[in-house]
Amino acid sequence: MIEARGLTKRYGDRLAVDDLTFTVRPGAVTGFLGPNGAGKSTTMRMILGLTRPTSGTVTIDGRRFADGAAPLAQAGALLDAKAVHPGRTAYHHLLALAATHGIPKRRVLEVIELTGLERVAAKRVGGFSLGMGQRLGIAGALLGDPRVLILDEPVNGLDPEGVRWVRRLARHYAAEGRTVFLSSHLMSEVAVTADQVIVIGRGRILADASVAEIVGNATATVRVRTPRAAELMRLLTRAGVTIASETSDTLEVTGIEPETIAAAAAGAGIVLTELTPLASTLEDAYMALTENAVEYRSHVRNGQEVPR
Numbered sequence: 622m623i624e625a626r627g628l629t630k631r632y633g634d635r636l637a638v639d640d641l642t643f644t645v646r647p648g649a650v651t652g653f654l655g656p657n658g659a660g661k662s663t664t665m666r667m668i669l670g671l672t673r674p675t676s677g678t679v680t681i682d683g684r685r686f687a688d689g690a691a692p693l694a695q696a697g698a699l700l701d702a703k704a705v706h707p708g709r710t711a712y713h714h715l716l717a718l719a720a721t722h723g724i725p726k727r728r729v730l731e732v733i734e735l736t737g738l739e740r741v742a743a744k745r746v747g748g749f750s751l752g753m754g755q756r757l758g759i760a761g762a763l764l765g766d767p768r769v770l771i772l773d774e775p776v777n778g779l780d781p782e783g784v785r786w787v788r789r790l791a792r793h794y795a796a797e798g799r800t801v802f803l804s805s806h807l808m809s810e811v812a813v814t815a816d817q818v819i820v821i822g823r824g825r826i827l828a829d830a831s832v833a834e835i836v837g838n839a840t841a842t843v844r845v846r847t848p849r850a851a852e853l854m855r856l857l858t859r860a861g862v863t864i865a866s867e868t869s870d871t872l873e874v875t876g877i878e879p880e881t882i883a884a885a886a887a888g889a890g891i892v893l894t895e896l897t898p899l900a901s902t903l904e905d906a907y908m909a910l911t912e913n914a915v916e917y918r919s920h921v922r923n924g925q926e927v928p929r
């Protein structure tokens with residue numbers, strides 16, 4: 622479990638991370654989303670004790686990461702896949718990492734196999750493709766068989782097979798009851814990999830909820846077709862409701878449930894020829910949430926709207 626309380630990082634006059642309070646629970650994959658510069662990497666670095674918070678605290682399984690006796694068993698992390706000595710082979714890189722943590726050589730061979738690096742383990746890391754570098758970074762994260770896995774953009778540079786592999790790995794570790802926290806720019810990927818999602822924008826939490834809740838909160842658009850569209854539009858117009866009209870007989874209504882639209886139409890004797898809730902994707906929800914990361918209007922936290 623990762624617990625951040627009032628976590629804040631200021632660089633000069635720039636507030637990179639602004640009073641984040643969240644919990645990443647074990648037994649689930651939690652996606653960490655946000656536009657470029659939102660503060661994801663800074664947050665992950667603070668979780669791992671690599672960046673000192675200006676204020677606030679963050680713990681992994683109840684302890685600050687730096688205080689742990691066996692850090693690689695407490696948490697494994699992929700932060701910057703390129704932070705590896707280019708002249709070393711993958712095997713020697715992992716062996717050196719293992720040696721500094723009292724991890725046996727047998728485990729190095731295990732993670733090489735787990736991450737599909739057998740063929741390139743004896744090659745120098747400097748010649749690695751981005752994807753191979755990512756696999757090596759993940760191998761390093763897995764070395765201590767950690768309870769908590771923190772992966773910053775793990776699918777970056779991976780081919781479709783690699784993307785699927787990361788997804789299976791994340792799901793597998795969560796199913797074992799471990800905590801998996803991964804950041805991504807790929808909403809579609811997070812939608813199929815994560816159970817929970819934390820969205821940040823300009824250092825602040827915009828949403829902290831399950832994937833279903835986040836998507837559900839954005840699925841308020843319903844397509845309505847009726848020969849009396851203008852009349853229905855007048856009936857439905859009220860505060861909090863947005864109605865767009867593409868053609869003279871079609872409305873796209875946001876902010877009212879389909880049942881309410883049907884009841885209003887029936888009450889006025891208006892025949893509907895179509896009433897379709899439009900499926901929303903996490904991508905839509907994310908775009909809506911981050912549209913204005915500064916003057917966002919509401920947060921979603923565990924399905925509830927909460928004030929700023």
Ligand SMILES: Nc1ncnc2c1ncn2[C@@H]1O[C@H](COP(=O)(O)OP(=O)(O)OP(=O)(O)O)[C@@H](O)[C@H]1O
Pocket residue numbers: 632635636637655656657658659660661662663664
């Ligand atoms: N060492 C630093 N010194 C000064 N500013 C920094 C430093 N590290 C990060 N920042 C700034 O803090 C903000 C958050 O950056 P961060 O890298 O955490 O965002 P991110 O969400 O990970 O972005 P990306 O998706 O682009 O990697 C940015 O404005 C960035 O320029």
